[in-house]
Amino acid sequence: MADKADTGRSDSGLVSVSLVQIFRIFFRVGLVAFGPAMLAEMKRQVIKRYRWLREEELLQGLALAQVLPGATFVSLAVWAGNRLRRAAGAVAAFSxxxxxxxxxxxxxxxxxxxxxxxxxxxxxxxxxxxxxxxxxxxxxxxxxxxxxxxxxxxxxxxxxxxxxxxxxxxxxxxxxxxxxxxxxxxxxPAAEGPPPEDTGxxxxxxxxxxxxxxxxxxxxxxxxxxxxxxxxxxxxxxxxxxxxxxxxxxxxxxxxxxxxxxxxxxxxxxxxxxxxxxxxxxxxxxxxxxxxxxxxxxxxxxxxxxxxxxxxxxxxxxxxxxxxxxxxxxxxxxxxxxxxxxxxxxxxxxxxxxxxxxxxxxxxxxxxxxxxxxxxxxxxxxxxxxxxxxxxxxxxxxxxxxx
Incomplete structure (x- = not known):
């Protein structure tokens, strides 16, 4: 099992990562990945290499990205940045x-x-x-x-x-x-399940x-x-x-x-x-x-x-x-x-x-x-x-x- 230094996760489950790190990793994704390959590169960086997010978390972001207007993988990057450091992280990942x-x-x-x-x-x-x-x-x-x-x-x-x-x-x-x-x-209507709970x-x-x-x-x-x-x-x-x-x-x-x-x-x-x-x-x-x-x-x-x-x-x-x-x-x-x-x-x-x-x-x-x-x-x-x-x-x- 990875230690805290590897995962960047504190005892509370939150990820400890700087805005510079977020910007740098997504800069690399934008530099080397073409089109849909951005998804694979994001998974390689934020899940496998740095372990900032779990795969099920990234899939949640992908689900939201597919519902919203705009470029899907840019939406996913913004979601990941927001998950890591709120709005500032979203801006860092986006830019x-x-x-x-x-x-x-x-x-x-x-x-x-x-x-x-x-x-x-x-x-x-x-x-x-x-x-x-x-x-x-x-x-x-x-x-x-x-x-x-x-x-x-x-x-x-x-x-x-x-x-x-x-x-x-x-x-x-x-x-x-x-x-x-x-x-x-x-x-x-009969086929609809109960509405899910929102976190906010x-x-x-x-x-x-x-x-x-x-x-x-x-x-x-x-x-x-x-x-x-x-x-x-x-x-x-x-x-x-x-x-x-x-x-x-x-x-x-x-x-x-x-x-x-x-x-x-x-x-x-x-x-x-x-x-x-x-x-x-x-x-x-x-x-x-x-x-x-x-x-x-x-x-x-x-x-x-x-x-x-x-x-x-x-x-x-x-x-x-x-x-x-x-x-x-x-x-x-x-x-x-x-x-x-x-x-x-x-x-x-x-x-x-x-x-x-x-x-x-x-x-x-x-x-x-x-x-x-x-x-x-x-x-x-x-x-x-x-x-x-x-x-x-x-x-x-x-x-x-x-x-």
Missing amino acids: GLLLPPFAIMLLVSYLYFAYGNLPGAAAVVAALGAVVVALVANATLDIGRTALKDWRGVFIAGLAFAAALLHLNLVAVLAIGIAAGLVLFRTP RRFPLQALAVLAVVLGALAALAGFHPPLLSLGATFFKIGLLVFGNGYTMLPFIQQEVVDLHHWVTARDFAAGVAFGQVTPGPVVITATFIGYRVAGVLGALAATIGVFAPTLFLVLAASPVQARLRSSPWVRAGEQGLVASFVGLMVLVVFNLGRYALGNVPAWIVATSVLGLLRFKRLDPLWAVAGGVLLYLVLQRAVGVLI
């Missing part, structure tokens, strides 16, 4: 996890927009577009396999697809998904303090450059409304930044999604890329704060009522409707990206090959991007020789 991917994406964004038009770069960007179609299609199939288990999920997904195709506002599409979920997935029911003042600081930071950024307020508010809305992993945010991001605000082109959007795959951290770090395109470093900061801040706020707000929130049949039914809606919206994203990216034979070959490898060989997304780009360049060269 530590996001700082490395933010800095890396900032560098990638600079290189892309500074040198993306050089000879040869256009072919790489075209290849990235084809790979992204495969990545998003694979994510859609994965989520769809979970969400569309019967006719109810298929019906809601089709409804969301049709509504989005008719250019209905995506907030309204999600509202329709929630309503349909409440009607179709609601557990009959007061709305934490720390959550309000975090929200005030975030809104103040966005307002301060807007003072430097007024468009930053629109940028931050747009991504804040996305982070506040969208559930699941980074892929489920793509329909919202595409509609807002490509179709409505015209901040980036479809070409740049596809490149940003690809870079979100090959850089550490959550996929939705693509927000940094888009923010940089709009307003440089301050734009990248505003977009990143905007899209991730709701996660910090909501985890702090929901933690005291976690058991009741997770077990509520209303929450479960609404969540099922939302996830089914996201499947329909993601199908539309695949359609829109494919219409832009699959304009030649090499692109079709790359997209179908990468999708097949992702489905049947469980190819790592990092290798999917690298291999897809290489294959595209080889095929383009071969087509050029034949012609």
Whole structure:
């Protein structure tokens, strides 16, 4: 049995860990882990190596993260930090996890927009577009396999697809998904168990303090450059409304930044999604890329704060009522409707990206090959991007020789 020095646990069962330690460990997670691999790295660090949390505790955090809007594994990091050192620990874990991917994406964004038009770069960007179609299609199939288990999920997904195709506002599409979920997935009253006991029911003042600081930071950024307020508010809305992993945010991001605000082109959007795959951290770090395109470093900061801040706020707000929130049949039914809606919206994203990216034979070959490898060989997304780009360049060269 491990001693107190190993576990960091006092006689009261609380963990004795400094904010610097929390920041350092989650900084490491954000530096080396890609997408879903963040969960494995968190388990390796906070459970196996430092023994700050037990596995059942981390699973409780994961359950809450899956109910709340925002990037799931960022929510989990915030939950773990809050469990260790309350709000201060949550902020330490949040900032530590996001700082490395933010800095890396900032560098990638600079290189892309500074040198993306050089000879040869256009072919790489075209290849990235084809790979992204495969990545998003694979994510859609994965989520769809979970969400569309019967006719109810298929019906809601089709409804969301049709509504989005008719250019209905995506907030309204999600509202329709929630309503349909409440009607179709609601557990009959007789099947409901007794409500669980909560450890506390007061709305934490720390959550309000975090929200005030975030809104103040966005307002301060807007003072430097007024468009930053629109940028931050747009991504804040996305982070506040969208559930699941980074892929489920793509329909919202595409509609807002490509179709409505015209901040980036479809070409740049596809490149940003690809870079979100090959850089550490959550996929939705693509927000940094888009923010940089709009307003440089301050734009990248505003977009990143905007899209991730709701996660910090909501985890702090929901933690005291976690058991009741997770077990509520209303929450479960609404969540099922939302996830089914996201499947329909993601199908539309695949359609829109494919219409832009699959304009030649090499692109079709790359997209179908990468999708097949992702489905049947469980190819790592990092290798999917690298291999897809290489294959595209080889095929383009071969087509050029034949012609």
